Amino acid sequence: MRRSFSWNATWTTVLLVTAVALLAGCGSGGPVRRVSEPAASIQQLTVRADGRWDVQLRLDNFSSVPMRFATTNIQIAFDNGAAANLQAQPAISIGPESADVVSATLTPTADGRARIATALADGRSLNYTLGGTVDAGPADGKTRSYKIERNSSLTPVPGLAGVLR
Secondary structure (H helix, E strand, C coil), X not given: CCXXXXXXXXXXXXXXXXXXXHHHHHCCCCCCCCCCCCEEEEEEXXXXXXXXXXXXXXXXXXXXXXXXXXXXXXXXXXXXXXXXXXXXXXXXXXXXXXXXXXXXXXXXCHHHHHHHHHHHHHCCCEEEEEEEEEEEEECCCCCEEEEEEEEEEECECCCXXXXXX
8 A cells, every 4th residue: 555645734843843943053142252361472672771671562362252451460580580570551452363562661670681681792592481460351341360371582683772572
């Protein structure tokens, strides 16, 4: 005996429920909001005539949302010797997965001043370590304190007296 297939209300309901379920799975509510720890590094350090330093601090936002950077409290060390404390209130917003630079003028320790002078006189690189905190948060959310740890180096810039990058 052969059965003939007939389209009825039951099949229509099953098809409709399946289509709605598939469409609901597509609507995830927009892009994913991911807040990641920021990073900081020294982009440039310039020794001023008065012995203080102009530091260009690069702040990296690895989040998928804009982040507002409120304050920094970062200790700079050269070859594991304390060199300076960089405290600033950048009060800037950095777009998703972007970076920006803030400038600060600071007074180094005597040891930090001597290490920079030696590196500049010898034309050699100088290892540095950043440690401390950066307070940041989503532009539309609460600020929190992130721990910063960075090891890198600075090299004298040929033709620019007193400048390391």
